[in-house]
Every structure is written in C-alpha cells, then in structure tokens.
Amino acid sequence: MTERIVIVGAGTGGIVLANNLAEELATEIDAGDIEVQLVNDGEDHVYKPTWLYVPFGEKTLADATRPLVDLVDDRIDLTIDRVDGVDTDDKTVSLAGAGVDESYDHLVLAMGAQVTPEETPGLAEGGHHFYGPEGAAALRDELAEFTEGHLVVSVVGVPHMCPVAPLEFALMADAWFRDRGLREDVDITYTYPIGRAHGIESVAEWAGPLMDGRDVEVETFFNAERVDPDTKTIHTVEGRELDYDLLVAIPPHDGSDLVREAGLGDDGWVDVDPNTLEARGADDVYALGDVADLPTSKAGSAAHYAAGALADRLASIARGERPTAEYDGKTVCFIESGTDEATYIAFDYEESPTPKPPSKLIHWSKLGYNRSYWLTARGVL
Numbered sequence: 001m002t003e004r005i006v007i008v009g010a011g012t013g014g015i016v017l018a019n020n021l022a023e024e025l026a027t028e029i030d031a032g033d034i035e036v037q038l039v040n041d042g043e044d045h046v047y048k049p050t051w052l053y054v055p056f057g058e059k060t061l062a063d064a065t066r067p068l069v070d071l072v073d074d075r076i077d078l079t080i081d082r083v084d085g086v087d088t089d090d091k092t093v094s095l096a097g098a099g100v101d102e103s104y105d106h107l108v109l110a111m112g113a114q115v116t117p118e119e120t121p122g123l124a125e126g127g128h129h130f131y132g133p134e135g136a137a138a139l140r141d142e143l144a145e146f147t148e149g150h151l152v153v154s155v156v157g158v159p160h161m162c163p164v165a166p167l168e169f170a171l172m173a174d175a176w177f178r179d180r181g182l183r184e185d186v187d188i189t190y191t192y193p194i195g196r197a198h199g200i201e202s203v204a205e206w207a208g209p210l211m212d213g214r215d216v217e218v219e220t221f222f223n224a225e226r227v228d229p230d231t232k233t234i235h236t237v238e239g240r241e242l243d244y245d246l247l248v249a250i251p252p253h254d255g256s257d258l259v260r261e262a263g264l265g266d267d268g269w270v271d272v273d274p275n276t277l278e279a280r281g282a283d284d285v286y287a288l289g290d291v292a293d294l295p296t297s298k299a300g301s302a303a304h305y306a307a308g309a310l311a312d313r314l315a316s317i318a319r320g321e322r323p324t325a326e327y328d329g330k331t332v333c334f335i336e337s338g339t340d341e342a343t344y345i346a347f348d349y350e351e352s353p354t355p356k357p358p359s360k361l362i363h364w365s366k367l368g369y370n371r372s373y374w375l376t377a378r379g380v381l
C-alpha cells in the first residue's frame with residue numbers, strides 16, 4: 001500500500017522538506033510505495049526576507065516570489081488549495097477549494113505565522129509595517145515622501161518573524177536618511193517590549209551602543225496597547241505615550257486556527273518536541289518553521305535546518321528504519337546594520353550567539369545569499 005506524507009504550507013520549511021524528501025525517497029516514490037503531497041494556498045513561493053529591502057527601494061515585491069511549479073521537484077504532488085481542517089483521528093486534511101478530504105500517514109504542518117495588526121486598536125490605521133507585501137509597498141511610498149519628523153520603529157508583538165528585522169530596519173533607516181542628507185531633520189526611536197533592545201541578550205548588548213552612536217533613541221519596557229491615528233500617539237500598557245510622524249510597527253503575530261481547532265496547540269503554535277519535531281497532541285503529526293512552538297527564532301534558516309532533519313527522520317520512518325536525525329535548533333541570521341554593512345549570528349539550543357563586528361563583506365554575503373536563496377528552496381543548498 002502507498003504511504004502518504006502530506007505537507008501543509010510551501011514556504012521555506014515546507015518546500016525544503018518536500019524537495020529533500022523527493023531526493024531521499026526517489027526510489028520509493030518512483031516505485032509507487034510513497035507519495036508526497038505539498039499543499040499551498042497560493043501558486044507562488046514567497047521569500048519574505050526580501051520585504052526588508054522594499055521600503056528602501058532596493059528590491060521589488062516581484063523579487064520576493066517565484067512560481068512553485070518552477071521550484072518543486074516533479075516527484076512531489078503539488079496541490080494549490082487551502083487546508084481548512086485537520087482531523088488527527090481520521091488522519092485526514094480537508095481541502096477548501098476542492099471540497100475533498102485527503103488522507104495522510106504522516107502529516108507535516110508548515111503554515112508559517114500570520115500578522116494580526118488588527119489585534120492592537122488603531123495600529124492598522126495608524127501604523128505601517130514591512131511584514132507583508134502590501135505593507136512593504138505602502139511603506140516604500142511613505143518613506144519616499146518622509147523628509148522630516150519623528151520615525152518610530154516599534155516592536156508591538158512578540159514572538160514575531162525574524163527577531164532581528166526591526167533592529168535592521170532602524171539601522172538601515174538611519175543610514176538611508178544620512179545618505180539623503182536628511183538625518184538631522186529625522187529623529188528615530190526604536191521601542192522594545194522588555195527591558196533591553198532585543199530578546200537575545202548578546203544581540204541587545206551589541207545593538208545598544210550601536211544605536212546610541214547612531215543617535216537612535218531606544219525605549220524599553222514599551223508595550224503598545226493602542227495607537228491613536230488622529231493624534232499620532234502610541235499609548236502603552238505601562239501608561240506611557242509616544243508621538244510619531246511615521247510609525248513602523250512590527251505587528252502582533254498569530255499561529256494558525258487549524259492548530260487550535262485540531263487541539264495541537266492552544267495559542268495556534270504547534271506544541272512539538274524540539275528535537276524530533278513530533279507534535280505532542282497527536283500521532284504521526286510534525287511541525288516545523290514558524291508555526292512550530294520551538295525555543296529558537298522564527299527564522300527561515302531555522303525552518304531550513306529543521307526541514308533537513310525532518311526529511312531524514314521521515315525517510316527513515318518510511319523505510320521502516322529507526323529515525324536518528326534530530327534538529328538541534330541551528331539558526332543563522334544576518335543582521336544589516338546600515339545600508340552597506342552587516343553582521344550575523346549563529347546559534348542553537350545550547351550555544352548563544354555572539355555578533356561579530358559589522359563589515360561590508362558580511363553585507364555582501366547577505367545579499368549574495370538572498371540571490372541564491374532559490375537554490376535553498378529547491379533543496380540544492
């Protein structure tokens with residue numbers, strides 16, 4: 001009988017997993033013993049890190065997408081549809097468009113994270129963000145017109161995708177306005193919910209003096225409760241108020257209703273074993289990438305490395321062997337610290353990161369990686 005692996009979501013985690021499985025299980029798939037189905041609710045694969053560059057006019061939205069059919073191995077059954085239900089007792093997922101249930105022997109959830117600006121009153125109306133295509137394009141237009149005033153970069157929701165992206169945005173904005181001779185007319189404030197500039201202590205220690213030297217004001221213990229778009233004021237849980245002329249906010253994030261409804265995680269993030277990626281709430285269900293509740297960053301690199309480990313595990317299981325591969329939390333994040341320099345951090349569940357001094361070489365390495373990302377998506381890198 002054919003064994004079916006169903007993957008929901010063809011973002012970084014899902015596509016790398018599918019292409020790795022196509023390679024590792026090529027013989028079994030060709031023989032009809034195994035089927036791998038990859039379900040995604042859109043025809044394109046989206047490389048979200050590109051959106052950081054869109055507001056500064058360095059990339060376009062088109063740079064962030066490629067058709068899935070060009071990236072997914074022919075051995076994979078690529079299905080463009082939205083999964084709107086998961087039944088872990090019957091071992092089926094329901095496809096909203098086709099109106100059918102697909103059975104699975106092994107199910108991998110890789111639906112990513114959703115941004116929910118509407119959760120904070122006034123934020124959608126009063127703020128901008130670069131965490132989605134429309135937001136990044138609107139912010140590009142707004143920045144192009146912004147020649148003086150107070151720019152506030154505010155981390156409203158944690159956890160959020162790419163924990164270093166707000167820092168990058170603030171430092172890139174500083175350099176961008178300097179390059180245009182406007183920096184003296186633009187004040188920049190960066191806010192963060194806890195008592196330092198970043199959740200990772202070593203990153204906060206690195207970023208604090210850098211922001212200070214660049215004249216970027218840092219406000220900590222700053223938890224936005226609501227935004228008043230008329231007065232252009234952010235009101236915080238702590239009772240503070242901050243006026244802005246342009247607000248760039250990292251919106252609250254949410255996991256998936258599918259996860260809550262299937263009883264796999266109350267907050268919408270799948271409760272998983274951090275090493276095996278097995279869901280704790282059901283048998284033969286796994287999760288990786290942003291939708292998994294893992295003790296590491298919600299980062300594409302984490303999804304990529306987890307997908308490699310999970311592909312090895314699933315291939316072993318499908319062949320009736322004991323799986324030995326485990327995900328160790330490996331995560332690598334480049335951090336732009338201006339418009340022409342960057343650093344990076346690398347860490348796992350055991351090792352904390354140490355940011356290196358920023359350099360042009362690392363900046364060009366980040367841009368080079370972004371260009372070659374499509375090879376990662378294809379499972380080549």
Ligand SMILES: Cc1cc2nc3c(=O)[nH]c(=O)nc-3n(C[C@H](O)[C@H](O)[C@H](O)COP(=O)(O)OP(=O)(O)OC[C@H]3O[C@@H](n4cnc5c(N)ncnc54)[C@H](O)[C@@H]3O)c2cc1C
Pocket residue numbers: 008009010011012013014039040041042045046047048049050051052081082083084110111112113130131132161162165258288289290291298299300301302303332333334
């Ligand atoms: C501005 C920005 C900058 C970033 N920069 C970096 C960076 O420099 N380095 C880094 O490592 N990470 C970065 N990230 C984070 C990175 O993009 C994410 O961590 C990564 O995309 C997570 O991969 P994923 O596969 O879990 O989810 P995603 O890539 O979000 O993919 C999820 C997929 O599932 C689909 N889907 C969702 N629900 C359903 C459903 N019900 N049915 C079918 N399909 C569904 C979605 O359409 C999507 O295609 C950045 C993110 C942002 C927003």
